[in-house]
Structures are given as structure tokens and as C-alpha cells.
Amino acid sequence: TRQYRITLLPGDGIGPEILAVTVDILKVVGKQLEIDFQFQEALIGGVAIDETGKPLPEATLKMCRSSDAVLLAAIGGYKWDNLPREKRPETGLLAIRAGLNLFANLRPATILPQLINASSLKPEIVQGVDIMVVRELTGGIYFGKPKGIFETETKEKRGVNTMAYTESEVDRIAKVAFETAQKRGGKLCSVDKANVLDVSQLWRDRVTLMAEKYPDVELSHLYVDNAAMQLVREPKQFDTIITGNLFGDILSDAAAMLTGSIGMLPSASLGLEKPGLFEPVHGSAPDIAGEDKANPLAQVLSAAMMLRYGLNEPKAATKLEKAVLEALAQGYRTGDIMSDGMKAVGCKGMGEVLLRI
């Protein structure tokens, strides 16, 4: 029996519901494959603010560090939206990324044939779309200094953030991206704004240099404005995309929305060592929290990413992925992906379907 210690971070809104469904399935799959998951739970986001005054309590970070993987659900809600930035749920998310050194964020945008009509794009445009965005997650303008609101000589306020990357920061994410592309379609598109930004020029130079080590990967470059266009125009041209923190935030969300079913998309955040952090792309959906309406599938698929990328348990990962596909094939749908003739289920109901499969 393999043993893994998993830190669960249910967070806010629909977080606890979708995570509960996922844990049930992990337990069953664990029994089937002789994997012993030891779950421990901690606070992050709004609930953490309410209970401790901080969006990422020190105890949470410590527990995460002592575990093999972190499974996060969702954070945030209207309630905490007007607090000062250091007390907002999002700040907890940024802090855990930095605290665990999770510099590589993998965000797949895959269109499932069963859900093709959920897309706002024409079916022939999105059919077969299978993009992996590799986003740098602990650098760039999210963390660069100086930052803040300062006073100018003329006594006006000036807001400042710094977009910066060092060579080694680019190199380590580029390595992840080239290796990811190798395991996928062998195509890597690096997105920057090198025609305007110095930081992008450095980015482009280092990615180009790294390409020499991966002759089997076909590297291309796009400016971020053009990349946003091309994602809308012809998303099938993309296989793996590598980009910085801010551009990755924007483009991975645009790519996710091409599929029309953001309630289906997982993500993985990885460092050089364990633990990685795994979470759905969607938010905490406070408007439907506690109503048993949430779609738990992105969370289940995030657990699959945890098994595949975080714990090297590909068999277990495949079991989860197959269960999700089978549930869709059998016509089960939560409200967000419901369509004519399908069988409506709630969050728990979907969980039961998955367990039956």
C-alpha cells in the first residue's frame, strides 16, 4: 500500500460541497488500487479570514508543507470583497502559491464531445480543441517590486507594479513547458509582448535558447494581443502554450471559456518538489453555495491531475477521468452544463453517479 498525506482546503462558497464529493471518490479508488490517502483539512480564503483574521494562516501553510499534495476547492465571496487587499481571500491564494514555490501552473482547456454545444463558438471551430496553458505562477507582475501607491512630486497618487523576470525564472518554467509539450502534441507556443516590453524580450530570448535542448518540440512565438485573437479565431492551432503570470491569467481563462463549460476544468500548480496544489479553474460561486447545485467535476478532475502530476499515480488518475466521461456519456448533467434530453443531477447526485461507475 502506498500512503499519501493530502491537505484539503475546502475554502469558500461551493468549495466544501465539491470537495466532499471528490474525497468520497478518492477513498473508493484508493481502496481499489491499494492507495491509502490520509486526509487533513485546513483553512484558506474567506473562512480563514473569519476564523483567524488572515487569508492564509501560518498553520495552513505548515500543514501543506508536510503533505504530499494539496487539494484546494475555491475561495472568495462578496462578503470579503471590500476588505483591504492584505485581508482578501485572493491574497491567501497568492501567498500559498509563493509559500509552496508553485511556479508552474498547468491549465488544460479541453473540449469534451458531449459538451461541444455549450461553447459560444461554432462546433467546427472548437471540436477537438485540446490546449494546455503553462503559466508562470510565482513571478512577473504579480510579485514584482517596487509595488504600491506612491505620491508624485506634484502630490498626486501614482499606482505602480513591476513586471520582472530573471533568466533562471524563465528557464525553469520553460523546462516544464517543453517537457509538457513533448508529452503532448510536440508544439509549444510562447506568448509575450516582446515588441514593446523588455521583460518579454528576455523571456523570448531564454525560451528560444531552451528550445535547442528540445529539438523534437516545434517552438513558435506570438504577441499576447495576437494570441488572444488566434484563440478566438482558430483555437485548434494550439497545443501547449507557455506564458508569464499575467498573460497566463488572461489567456487561460479565455481558453477555458472556449470550451463553454468552465465547471469542467481542473488545474495543477507545481514546484520543483512536493506538494503540488490542485484546484478547479472556476470560482467559489457564492450565489449557489450550499444549494447542492454545484458541478463537482472540475474538482474531481483536479484530483485526477493530483494523482497524475503530483503523486505519480496515473492508473488512479485514469479511473477518475473515465468516471467523469462515463457520467457525461450516460447523460448526467449539473445545472451549468444541462441541455435538452439530459438527466439533471445536483452536486451530491453527480457524486453518487461517479461512485456507481
Added chain:
Amino acid sequence: TRQYRITLLPGDGIGPEILAVTVDILKVVGKQLEIDFQFQEALIGGVAIDETGKPLPEATLKMCRSSDAVLLAAIGGYKWDNLPREKRPETGLLAIRAGLNLFANLRPATILPQLINASSLKPEIVQGVDIMVVRELTGGIYFGKPKGIFETETKEKRGVNTMAYTESEVDRIAKVAFETAQKRGGKLCSVDKANVLDVSQLWRDRVTLMAEKYPDVELSHLYVDNAAMQLVREPKQFDTIITGNLFGDILSDAAAMLTGSIGMLPSASLGLEKPGLFEPVHGSAPDIAGEDKANPLAQVLSAAMMLRYGLNEPKAATKLEKAVLEALAQGYRTGDIMSDGMKAVGCKGMGEVLLRI
């Protein structure tokens, strides 16, 4: 007779062809409405680099400053892509924006019923889309300092750019945006990343403050990642969008691509005083340059924006816009917007059609 001095900047690639068609039409409309356009031509972009070594020669800027409006076609091409940044065509574009203090960039993304099938989105999603992106154009990370590639203590290189806005920079673009929204659907969506960036927090605070002066405009805020999603998901929810330089670059291109016919989209760049600069959203298309294949309609519509926003000649503007719509209604199409059963024309051919109307 009103007299206007117009500086023409044909630039590179298809620039000269599309501008020639546009000038012919301006002359005819000028005669009809007793407007005397005095055209003068200057160098910018790649041709300027070839002839003078600089992407924006001093003489060009001087000529622009002495004119009532600047009509730019397109710049750039493979030939100049590998020059150092200060010698690239794009640098000329940034320099003319800064040099003429063109802080307000208006980018409409309108879907024409005749071209609805050109969109990669479903017709019911894009039908009726009519978005105006108001992009700040002379501040933000495009011009912020410090910028450059520096050496760290550990002797690695670090690329740095600074995203910064002062209160007055936000205020002046916000004013333009609120007034634009007032003349349109009365809805303004401000896009930032205030959950992460200090500069965005300042932006949001100032835009919110400015809203008090425009009680007839309904203001909302979106984070840039969500805005990219919403543009793909349901573009009709947007009327006027205000955002900073970098986010505006990305989102206006994404919005443009929703229409599926970027060869149709004009833009206006305005300062507090004349001259404004008017140019198509599309690029210089070096692959089809000189082949009489280019679509001149975005350039013609840019001239219409010049008449409307730059010279306050709304009648003449309407004439140009009507001619374009009528040419489409009569079934004339250049290659980029061709579809079954339509009449194929080249760049010059389209110009002749417009003159006949």
C-alpha cells in the same frame, strides 16, 4: 469651404494600397460637401527605417503636428522584425502616440449583419454586438519606468517593465470613456486587475470617483481575466469598455476577432487637441502587399472616424460609412471576407465600387 490639412502615413505592406483607395473617396466626398482636404504625406515604420534609419523621423512628427488629422495605414513586416527594438516599426508607432499625446484610443468592434457568418462564434452570440473599447494609450506598462534589462547581484539578467498610472492619467481617459458611453448605450465597464495590482486599485478608485459626475452612465468593473472570458461567453453584455494600455491591447484585439472580420475595423487615437490619429486595427499584411488583394474598408472607416471624432464632420463620416455598408449589401467582397455567392473584388475594385455608390 472648410479646409483641413491631413497628414497621410502609408507605412508598410498593404498600407499604400488601402490608403490610396481611401484618399480617392475622401476627395469625392470633399467635393460633394465643400470640404477642401489638403493632403501631405510622410514616412513612418519600415519605409522610414529604410530611408532615414529611424521608424519615426523628426520631420514626420513635425508635419503631423502642423496638421488637423493624421491618417495612418499600417506598419511593420518580416524585414524589420529582427532589428533592435529602437529601430523597429512598432517603435515608430509608440513614438507617434507619445509625441502627439494621443492618450485615448477608441476601438469599435461592431458586427455587421452581412458578415455575421465570418465570426468563429455562433451567430446568435455575436448578432448585434457593438462594443467600443476605450484604451489608454500613452501610459501604463508601455511607457512606465524603470524599464530595461538589468544585471542582478548574482549576475543574471533581469527584464523589467513598470506598469504605472497617476490619478490624472486615469481621470482624463475616464472622462473620455464616460462621455463615449453617454453617447452610446450608457453602460461602461472598467477592466482592471485590482485584486492583485496596486496600479489597478488606483485605477478602479478613480474611475469610481469619476462616475459620480455621470449619473446617467451605469458603471461596472471586471477583472481582466473575467473580461476576456465574458467577451467570449456573451459579448452582447458589453457596451463601452475602459481599460489601460496593455489590457486594452489584448481585449480590443479579442473583441475585434469576435466579429470575424478584422479587415473591417477602424480605430481613433485622440489627445486633448488636434491632430488625432486614425488607423485600421489590422496590420500591414506583408504577404499580400502589392497584389491588389487587401481589404480597404477598415481604412475607409478609419477616415470616417477621422471625420467624426477628429474634424467634427459627421455628415461626411456618415457618407463614408453608408458607402461601405452599401458595397457590402450589394455583395462586393475582398478575399478576407469572401463567401459563397458574393462578388469578389480586389482592393482597387472595392475602391471603384465605393466611388460609384
